[in-house]
Amino acid sequence: MLQFLVDxxxxxxxxxxxxxxxxxxxxxxxxxxxxxxxxxxxxxYVCYGLHAAGTPLVLAIALATAATGxxxxxxxxxxxxxxxxxxxxIAMIGSLAVSMLLIAVMQGVAGSFxxxxxxxxxxxxxxxxxxxxxxxxxxxxxxxxxxxLFMFLLFHxxxxxxxxxxxxxxxxxxASGLNAAFITRLVSFMAGGLAGLxxxxxxxxxxxxxxxxxxxxxxxxxxxxxxxxxxxxGAVVGAMLIALTETAVTNMNFGPVFxxxxxxxxxxxISAASFLILLLALLFxxxxxxxxxxxxx
Amino acid sequence: xxxFLVSSLTIAGIYALMALGLNLxxxxxxxxxxxHIAFAGLGAYAAGIGFGLGxxxxxxxxxxxxxxxxxxxxxxxxxxxxxxxxxxIATLAVAEIxxxxxxxxxxxxxxxxxxxxxxxxxxxxxRPWDSVAFLALVAAILAACAVVCSRLGNGRFGRALRLMRxxxxxxxxxxxxxxSLKTRxxxxxxxxxxxxxxxxxxxxxxxxxxxxxxxxxxxxxxxLMIGGLGNxxxxxxxxxxxxxxxxxxxxxxxxLSLSSDVSGAIRLGLIGTILLLCLMxxxxxxxxEKLRKMP
Numbered sequence: 272m273l274q275f276l277v278d279x280x281x282x283x284x285x286x287x288x289x290x291x292x293x294x295x296x297x298x299x300x301x302x303x304x305x306x307x308x309x310x311x312x313x314x315x316y317v318c319y320g321l322h323a324a325g326t327p328l329v330l331a332i333a334l335a336t337a338a339t340g341x342x343x344x345x346x347x348x349x350x351x352x353x354x355x356x357x358x359x360x361i362a363m364i365g366s367l368a369v370s371m372l373l374i375a376v377m378q379g380v381a382g383s384f385x386x387x388x389x390x391x392x393x394x395x396x397x398x399x400x401x402x403x404x405x406x407x408x409x410x411x412x413x414x415x416x417x418x419x420l421f422m423f424l425l426f427h428x429x430x431x432x433x434x435x436x437x438x439x440x441x442x443x444x445x446a447s448g449l450n451a452a453f454i455t456r457l458v459s460f461m462a463g464g465l466a467g468l469x470x471x472x473x474x475x476x477x478x479x480x481x482x483x484x485x486x487x488x489x490x491x492x493x494x495x496x497x498x499x500x501x502x503x504x505g506a507v508v509g510a511m512l513i514a515l516t517e518t519a520v521t522n523m524n525f526g527p528v529f530x531x532x533x534x535x536x537x538x539x540x541i542s543a544a545s546f547l548i549l550l551l552a553l554l555f556x557x558x559x560x561x562x563x564x565x566x567x568x
Numbered sequence: 569x570x571x572f573l574v575s576s577l578t579i580a581g582i583y584a585l586m587a588l589g590l591n592l593x594x595x596x597x598x599x600x601x602x603x604h605i606a607f608a609g610l611g612a613y614a615a616g617i618g619f620g621l622g623x624x625x626x627x628x629x630x631x632x633x634x635x636x637x638x639x640x641x642x643x644x645x646x647x648x649x650x651x652x653x654x655x656x657i658a659t660l661a662v663a664e665i666x667x668x669x670x671x672x673x674x675x676x677x678x679x680x681x682x683x684x685x686x687x688x689x690x691x692x693x694x695r696p697w698d699s700v701a702f703l704a705l706v707a708a709i710l711a712a713c714a715v716v717c718s719r720l721g722n723g724r725f726g727r728a729l730r731l732m733r734x735x736x737x738x739x740x741x742x743x744x745x746x747x748s749l750k751t752r753x754x755x756x757x758x759x760x761x762x763x764x765x766x767x768x769x770x771x772x773x774x775x776x777x778x779x780x781x782x783x784x785x786x787x788x789x790x791x792l793m794i795g796g797l798g799n800x801x802x803x804x805x806x807x808x809x810x811x812x813x814x815x816x817x818x819x820x821x822x823x824l825s826l827s828s829d830v831s832g833a834i835r836l837g838l839i840g841t842i843l844l845l846c847l848m849x850x851x852x853x854x855x856x857e858k859l860r861k862m863p
Contacts, residue, residue, distance in 0.1 A: 360600055
């Protein structure tokens, strides 16, 4: 049981940061940026490269976060602002093109073979019958601290109030004198940074690889949509739900249902679990679990 | 060289079929379908599974098209109350689920190895003529589909779809049932794509999960965006341009002696770059759609 909770928590912390950034940015730019999960892959490779070049791990992660944030900001200003003039559909197709380009560049530079971090071996922490690597504990702790910071920023500062106002009604917010362009840039930077950080921490355990972004695509979107796109707090809850389902689906013994001793779903179907939740969410709660806003047609 | 030309043209023709199917949905009806390749995949698997069961070509084809249309009906029914961009993500998810199933249900689909040794359609003919005959078949089917699509697009159905895309409220006022229009557009597009996938499986004598990769859908999207959404001529121009760019990559690879990782990256990056440039500077495509204006 403890193992189950720990697995869920680890997976949730992998997804939450990326989903939070995606959801936050969606609130301002109003199109689902499919390339967002590729920023995580970008961050993972930058972090790997820096670490392999001899930067201390913590510094490498921080630099990768900042670099991904800057990269996202540049893309937002140079590419997506222009595409958005053609409407959200054009911008979304454009984000697909950007993600193809990013994958292509990374594959060309780093090859398709996964790059594992060379970390010093540390004694795992033993809790009951659960073994936890130090890196995992640090990554969960970082996620929790960051989520706390963001919640504080969003709900207790002037900047957070401005961001929420702009997300819920941009015309009204513009009319009341908010600097929309500046806020959008700031949020792009933060969203990209979060994705980069999430990707770097994910890469610590799985290595930096080309499919890191693609593997995140559907769980992250499922989390963000489940929480209601544009609702950052919802995205975190969505990530937890997705993590819970994925862990449950893989750890549950379906044997008794089919009259057999032991029967587990093949691991390859983990991803199908999140697709399924995404579909169910879209079918029954298309605007997320926590929707109080006016419907968009 | 001759063989290479024939095979490039055949593959271009097959992709053109899939792109025509996507154009019915994305071009005329304005639906953001990001899982279109699933329909083609169903067609390809129908060829393989039908062959395994010992069925003839036509019953397998009918099975593939029926499966694709059923999937289209399902996808359309998800879209009932979704905004366009959410629906796009949903279609992507459906296609990925289908690919996961195809990879894991080995008893039906051969798993990751796929189904191989699907017979070519003209095995009876001598060496160069079998592929020429296949090309002729593809060209004939493509011509027929292009004529049907352009007539559909300019006829009552196409006009209704365009009206739905531009002014959904007006279309409702004029008594069109938008849900039924969407469903019909998706299902007819699915049928054409399944036909393309069926031919592809017979041409490659193979059907496997890599036919259903999401990047294949984006390849089709690139063709549409370059040529111009919403008209048949534009689609065909887009297919020719993208296919030409694609065909040159192996030459560049040999010329610069690159690794296969890099050449794969060049292919993907080329498509991404073309698509992005096209979206940023010429979003209506090389052959823009002509909308009739009321005087």
